[in-house]
Amino acid sequence: MVRWAMVIDLEKCSGCQACVVACAAENNVPLGSPQEAEIGRLIRWLQTLPRIEGEYPHVRAEAVPMMCFQCERPPCTYVCPVAATYKNPQGVVAQIYWRCIGCRYCVNACPFTLKWFNWFQPRWPATMAEATNPDVSLRDKGVTEKCTFCHHRLQQAKDRARAEGRPLRPEDYRPACVEACPQGALVFGDLDDPDSEVARRARSPRAFRFLEELGTQPKVYYLAATPEA
Amino acid sequence: MRPEKLGTSWVLGGAALALVLGVLGGLWTSSGLEKSLPASSVPATVAYTAFSHRKHTTLGIACGACHFQTYVEAWAGLPSVELCRLCHRSVEAPPASWEPATRLPGHVFFSHRRHTVSGGISCERCHGEVQAWDAPPAEPSFPRGMAGMNRCVACHRIVGASTDCLSCHR
Numbered sequence: 001m002v003r004w005a006m007v008i009d010l011e012k013c014s015g016c017q018a019c020v021v022a023c024a025a026e027n028n029v030p031l032g033s034p035q036e037a038e039i040g041r042l043i044r045w046l047q048t049l050p051r052i053e054g055e056y057p058h059v060r061a062e063a064v065p066m067m068c069f070q071c072e073r074p075p076c077t078y079v080c081p082v083a084a085t086y087k088n089p090q091g092v093v094a095q096i097y098w099r100c101i102g103c104r105y106c107v108n109a110c111p112f113t114l115k116w117f118n119w120f121q122p123r124w125p126a127t128m129a130e131a132t133n134p135d136v137s138l139r140d141k142g143v144t145e146k147c148t149f150c151h152h153r154l155q156q157a158k159d160r161a162r163a164e165g166r167p168l169r170p171e172d173y174r175p176a177c178v179e180a181c182p183q184g185a186l187v188f189g190d191l192d193d194p195d196s197e198v199a200r201r202a203r204s205p206r207a208f209r210f211l212e213e214l215g216t217q218p219k220v221y222y223l224a225a226t227p228e229a
Numbered sequence: 230m231r232p233e234k235l236g237t238s239w240v241l242g243g244a245a246l247a248l249v250l251g252v253l254g255g256l257w258t259s260s261g262l263e264k265s266l267p268a269s270s271v272p273a274t275v276a277y278t279a280f281s282h283r284k285h286t287t288l289g290i291a292c293g294a295c296h297f298q299t300y301v302e303a304w305a306g307l308p309s310v311e312l313c314r315l316c317h318r319s320v321e322a323p324p325a326s327w328e329p330a331t332r333l334p335g336h337v338f339f340s341h342r343r344h345t346v347s348g349g350i351s352c353e354r355c356h357g358e359v360q361a362w363d364a365p366p367a368e369p370s371f372p373r374g375m376a377g378m379n380r381c382v383a384c385h386r387i388v389g390a391s392t393d394c395l396s397c398h399r
Binding site for chain 1: 336340342347393394395
């Protein structure tokens with residue numbers, strides 16, 4: 001069985017935020033406004049967590065890319081009263097927007113605060129509204145949304161592979177953030193395939209996951225910038 | 230949910246159509262179908278809204294000859310008046326208010342290409358006896374709502390296609 005996962009190498013990540021932009025553009029995430037940002041209600045499926053260590057002049061700044069961790073035991077799915085969010089057979093935590101009633105239980109259940117509620121009706125500048133991605137829905141006000149590892153790209157990759165009469169190759173399916181990363185810091189693949197790059201890197205001694213003690217078993221791994229940082 | 234989606238589709242469709250029309254025209258003449266039909270049997274003046282599928286399919290014209298987008302796009306679209314003009318001298322265009330009966334609901338992500346090319350299933354499997362229609366349908370050729378989804382899921386179970394919600398609703 002396939003289990004999609006990601007490894008983010010913080011040694012390679014320069015914090016350029018190309019992934020943030022690529023994600024928002026791919027998934028029709030609205031730009032938001034400065035006012036929304038000020039009250040913490042901006043939606044970014046992938047955002048960077050700034051982390052600054054040390055004191056001047058010995059400062060080390062890091063911007064840690066964070067998207068839904070696609071937990072193996074996702075707390076958000078356990079609290080959804082309408083089964084709008086669930087973990088699919090390939091380990092991706094899905095959100096069915098048309099079933100979501102906007103109760104925000106899942107938003108609050110996520111220990112990583114990586115689920116997003118549409119507090120406002122999403123708006124785009126006129127030129128951008130014409131160029132939204134037709135493979136991803138436009139969510140309405142009152143609906144919770146989240147990263148799905150660009151699930152529509154998996155379907156497109158399968159279609160391409162089938163049209164060419166060959167099996168799906170690992171490089172066929174890559175989420176927008178992985179594709180955009182100029183440093184190759186983001187690696188995506190099948191965690192259940194022991195030979196995949198993702199599985200190999202997840203076994204690295206530098207690998208760690210956020211809040212592992214909660215037992216949610218995230219499928220987004222990080223490689224620490226320095227051994228045992 | 231996204232009225233602008235249709236607008237974009239039509240613009241894209243127009244561009245794709247311009248490209249494909251030339252190819253189709255070539256196919257039409259090279260297939261000899263044109264010669265096999267006595268010119269007198271092709272009505273010179275027709276109305277788009279009075280289209281009869283029966284008349285066209287009995288001539289051996291395949292669904293994909295007019296609905297060619299089903300093999301290349303997610304959306305099926307409607308054949309344009311220009312396409313009709315390949316055979317008919319004069320075509321009365323539908324009024325601007327005219328709308329097809331079958332519309333994909335906004336919460337469903339369905340790809341015709343995925344079903345026709347990747348799945349290799351025939352049009353009749355979902356759309357039924359379209360060949361028997363003498364006029365454009367008043368009812369959707371694929372039922373909407375749960376009635377439609379039950380059919381989707383039943384077939385997906387039989388052929389072992391995905392029944393994951395995320396595959397069609399996202």
